[in-house]
Amino acid sequence: MTPYLQISGLTKRYGSIVALRDVDFSIEQGSVLAVLGPNGAGKSTLFGCLLGLTRATSGQILKRGAAITDSDLVRVGYVPERISLYPQRSVSDNAAFFAALRGQPVACAELELERVGLGTVRERKVRQLSKGMLQRLGLAIALCGKPELLVLDEPFNGLDPALLESLQAILEEEHGRGATLLISTHTMSAVEPLATHAAVLLQGSLTAFGTIEQLRQETGSYGSLESMYNQIARTCRRTEEVLQ
Amino acid sequence: MMALRQIRLIALKEFGDRFRSGWVIACIVVWLGAVTLTSFFGLLQIGQIGMQGYERTVITLLNLVQYLVPLLALLLGHDLIVSEAEERTLKLLIASGVSRRRLLAGKFIGGCLTLAVPLLSGFLIAGAAIGFGARDRTILPFLGLTASGLGLGILFVALGQAISVFCRTRVRALVAALLAWCLLVFVFDLVALGLVISTKSPAAAREIELVCDATHVNAAADIHSAYDNVTNSEPKAHPRESASSTPLLWLCLNPIDLFRCINLPQQLGITVPFFVALGSSVLWLWLTLGAGFWKFCRTDL
Numbered sequence: 001m002t003p004y005l006q007i008s009g010l011t012k013r014y015g016s017i018v019a020l021r022d023v024d025f026s027i028e029q030g031s032v033l034a035v036l037g038p039n040g041a042g043k044s045t046l047f048g049c050l051l052g053l054t055r056a057t058s059g060q061i062l063k064r065g066a067a068i069t070d071s072d073l074v075r076v077g078y079v080p081e082r083i084s085l086y087p088q089r090s091v092s093d094n095a096a097f098f099a100a101l102r103g104q105p106v107a108c109a110e111l112e113l114e115r116v117g118l119g120t121v122r123e124r125k126v127r128q129l130s131k132g133m134l135q136r137l138g139l140a141i142a143l144c145g146k147p148e149l150l151v152l153d154e155p156f157n158g159l160d161p162a163l164l165e166s167l168q169a170i171l172e173e174e175h176g177r178g179a180t181l182l183i184s185t186h187t188m189s190a191v192e193p194l195a196t197h198a199a200v201l202l203q204g205s206l207t208a209f210g211t212i213e214q215l216r217q218e219t220g221s222y223g224s225l226e227s228m229y230n231q232i233a234r235t236c237r238r239t240e241e242v243l244q
Numbered sequence: 245m246m247a248l249r250q251i252r253l254i255a256l257k258e259f260g261d262r263f264r265s266g267w268v269i270a271c272i273v274v275w276l277g278a279v280t281l282t283s284f285f286g287l288l289q290i291g292q293i294g295m296q297g298y299e300r301t302v303i304t305l306l307n308l309v310q311y312l313v314p315l316l317a318l319l320l321g322h323d324l325i326v327s328e329a330e331e332r333t334l335k336l337l338i339a340s341g342v343s344r345r346r347l348l349a350g351k352f353i354g355g356c357l358t359l360a361v362p363l364l365s366g367f368l369i370a371g372a373a374i375g376f377g378a379r380d381r382t383i384l385p386f387l388g389l390t391a392s393g394l395g396l397g398i399l400f401v402a403l404g405q406a407i408s409v410f411c412r413t414r415v416r417a418l419v420a421a422l423l424a425w426c427l428l429v430f431v432f433d434l435v436a437l438g439l440v441i442s443t444k445s446p447a448a449a450r451e452i453e454l455v456c457d458a459t460h461v462n463a464a465a466d467i468h469s470a471y472d473n474v475t476n477s478e479p480k481a482h483p484r485e486s487a488s489s490t491p492l493l494w495l496c497l498n499p500i501d502l503f504r505c506i507n508l509p510q511q512l513g514i515t516v517p518f519f520v521a522l523g524s525s526v527l528w529l530w531l532t533l534g535a536g537f538w539k540f541c542r543t544d545l
Contacts, residue, residue, distance in 0.1 A: 076341070080336060
């Protein structure tokens with residue numbers, strides 16, 4: 001059976017720097033993949049290649065066996081690490097504009113604004129929003145039109161506990177309706193209740209990939225996702241030292 | 245269908261943002277004032293005040309249009325893409341399924357709209373005032389100036405957009421846009437003149453005279469004298485009638501010189517064939533938009 005998303009031999013070089021090195025993995029529809037790794041590991045580059053923001057040096061990304069096109073991207077929701085929107089425009093203007101670009105009606109944008117709790121500030125200018133509100137607006141834009149794939153780059157950064165909980169609830173709902181989620185994060189405790197799969201990127205290489213259960217068995221770490229990640233990172237470091 | 249919808253949305257957003265910022269209204273005022281005042285005070289240096297007819301207004305307005313339209317178009321175009329990149333909205337646009345080609349098309353059309361609306365509004369309102377004030381019905385040269393001015397602006401919006409794609413910051417794009425303006429408005433003509441002189445051909449003296457008139461090197465008063473010569477003499481008596489226009493076709497490489505040649509055919513004695521003008525404009529658009537597209541497709545965001 002053709003996997004929903006298949007990444008094979010993906011490499012990205014910026015001059016002499018290798019941001020991604022021969023990354024291979026595939027996931028089925030409805031999976032929640034936690035992409036883990038330290039800063040500079042290549043998580044955002046991986047998402048960039050997937051969304052057509054960055055040109056891969058080699059390798060390919062296939063969705064249901066075919067290359068990703070612009071019409072596929074219309075059904076992808078993306079929340080970047082640092083959300084920037086049009087500051088001089090209102091919340092609803094921004095949401096409606098991005099919804100319209102994806103062929104969605106204004107009503108859909110309004111619905112998602114209500115869902116993320118921004119219904120009362122829809123006329124407020126984006127420049128007047130707090131960081132948490134901006135984060136929620138970014139999420140509302142990404143959720144518009146019930147995307148089949150959600151790509152979230154560090155979505156839990158700088159959120160207060162209440163907001164974190166509501167974001168987790170929304171992502172749980174999206175997973176429940178069958179959406180595939182790719183979430184990169186350092187806040188592993190936040191993604192742990194959702195994740196079905198995990199990918200660990202270290203220095204651009206995919207060090208570990210599999211379902212959470214598979215990885216637990218492989219590493220022998222049955223504690224939290226964070227302890228499992230630390231175990232993988234330590235093993236990788238030791239292997240490198242031995243090789244050197 | 246989706247492609248057209250996205251292009252339309254981006255173009256309208258670009259125009260809407262500029263409208264809200266006051267750019268469009270300010271430009272309407274500038275053009276309205278420029279055309280009206282130029283028509284009224286254009287012959288001040290030869291002791292005449294009052295609303296002039298369309299032809300006189302065109303001649304007086306030519307220098308202003310050839311300097312101001314490219315400058316405004318470059319100021320409009322230089323931050324079309326780089327501003328989205330600096331404000332980090334570019335990633336979200338591309339990730340929303342807007343291809344780079346559609347984004348460039350939408351931005352270019354939006355830039356052209358922002359230039360066209362105030363320019364056409366200002367010229368047409370002022371044109372109507374001149375028609376009533378000077379009781380002149382020979383509006384064709386004035387309409388020609390309006391259309392060719394708009395064409396000139398569109399070519400420079402394309403150049404501005406290419407600069408916007410190639411530069412990484414807004415400041416660099418602004419500097420590059422101003423340099424491009426200086427290069428095309430001043431340096432090109434001086435270099436061209438230098439080349440004509442350096443060829444030392446027998447026809448050089450005549451060509452130098454023609455180049456001076458066809459480019460910014462001339463003074464407005466010379467053009468008015470040329471206008472008087474043309475209107476007061478028999479057509480066959482014009483000293484430049486016999487001059488071949490072919491050697492000067494290289495002037496068409498620069499849209500500003502092309503614009504001048506189109507608007508002063510009698511005074512300069514140069515007739516630019518329609519297909520040469522069209523071909524030159526299409527080539528210019530193809531080069532600038534193509535260069536922008538080529539670079540944008542190879543840029544990692």
